[in-house]
Every structure is written in C-alpha cells, then in structure tokens.
Amino acid sequence: MVSNARGGTSVRQWQKASGEQLYEEAVRRTQEAMQQGTLKAIFWLQGEGDAGTSNYLELLERVATGIRSELGVYAPDVPFIASQNPPGYDVNNERIQRIREYVPNSDWISSAGTSTIDGTHFNAESERLLGIRYAVKVLQAVYGMSLNETQLMQAIYGSEEGATQP
Structure with missing residues (x-):
C-alpha cells in the first residue's frame, strides 16, 4: 500500500502540474514501490x-488516466476504485x-454505515470498514474472487464484530 494522503485538498490540486506536487509525488512514490x-x-x-x-468526475478522470499512463499500466489491468465521502455528502x-x-x-465503494470523528473525517472503525470494502472490490476485479464484506471480515477478524476492535 502506497499512501499519498493530503488532507484538505481538492481534486484540482491533484491535477498534474497544479503546482501542488500532489500528483507528481503520488506517481514518484508508486514508481518507487513498483521496483x-x-x-x-x-x-x-x-x-x-x-x-x-x-466537473469533479472529469477532473478525476484526468488524474486516473494520467497516473496509469505515467506508471505504464493499462486500465484493464489496474482498477481505479473510489470511495464515497462520509454520509451527508449526498452530491459527492x-x-x-x-x-x-x-x-x-x-x-466505487459505499460509505453507508460509517461514522466520522468530526463530521468530515472517518473514525478508525469506519476506515477499517472502508478497507474491507476496497479489498472486496480488488479481490473481485483482480483475482476473480467473490467474497462479500461479511465473509472477508470473518476471515480477517474472526467475526464481523471483530472489525470494531483495535
């Protein structure tokens, strides 16, 4: 997992050559990990x-297409999976x-059933749930495995409820 988190940024700031270096740093870190x-x-x-x-989705398409291109990967080989924002951000x-x-x-993955610490940022339990949801999508898209959220939680934590424990 290569993290490129930058709080409080807009999709415009993630555009190539935006002056923020967010896009460029994401490409650099990923290239390094791909070694x-x-x-x-x-x-x-x-x-x-x-x-x-x-025009959020148009701007996001530029990010996804550009990153794939610069990393030398093709869309059919590398899925792009986006998460919804916390509940309450209905338009997004x-x-x-x-x-x-x-x-x-x-x-995309749903944010249904998640909570925040401040109305904007997911709490730890919700972050784990989103991680499970990302994993379910990747297992299906990349490996053809059909596990649902509950099955994956049970495999990792021993029970669905285990996901809420630290």
Whole structure:
C-alpha cells in the first residue's frame, strides 16, 4: 500500500502540474514501490471540499488516466476504485456512483454505515470498514474472487464484530 494522503485538498490540486506536487509525488512514490512489487489497484478517497465542483468526475478522470499512463499500466489491468465521502455528502456520494461513466475499469465503494470523528473525517472503525470494502472490490476485479464484506471480515477478524476492535 502506497499512501499519498493530503488532507484538505481538492481534486484540482491533484491535477498534474497544479503546482501542488500532489500528483507528481503520488506517481514518484508508486514508481518507487513498483521496483519491488506489482501495482494491483489504485484507491481514491477525496472530495469533501469539492461538493460544489460540477466537473469533479472529469477532473478525476484526468488524474486516473494520467497516473496509469505515467506508471505504464493499462486500465484493464489496474482498477481505479473510489470511495464515497462520509454520509451527508449526498452530491459527492451520488457523483462517485457514476465513476464508471468517466474512468475506464473503475468502481466505487459505499460509505453507508460509517461514522466520522468530526463530521468530515472517518473514525478508525469506519476506515477499517472502508478497507474491507476496497479489498472486496480488488479481490473481485483482480483475482476473480467473490467474497462479500461479511465473509472477508470473518476471515480477517474472526467475526464481523471483530472489525470494531483495535
């Protein structure tokens, strides 16, 4: 897992040559990791600050296409999976559900049933749940495995409830 988290950023700041170096740093870190591993998927979780950005999916498509191109990977081989924002960000969450219309070989995960620590940022339990949801999508898209969320939680934690323990 290569993390490129930057809180409080907009999708415009993640564009190549935006001046923020977020895109460039994500590419650099991933290239470095690919020297010792294989890129299996790209995860995206961003957007609370972009609630009013009507062309959000077009901007996100540029990020996804550019990163894949610079990493020398192809859309059919590396899925792009985006998460919804916390419940309450209805415009963004509905928008993310349409990602397949813009980004080839993409999918999304739901934020239903999650909670935040401050109305914007997911709490630890919700972050673990989103991780499970990302894993379910990758297992299906990359490995053809059909596990559901509950099955994966049981495999990892021993029970669905185990996901809530530290």
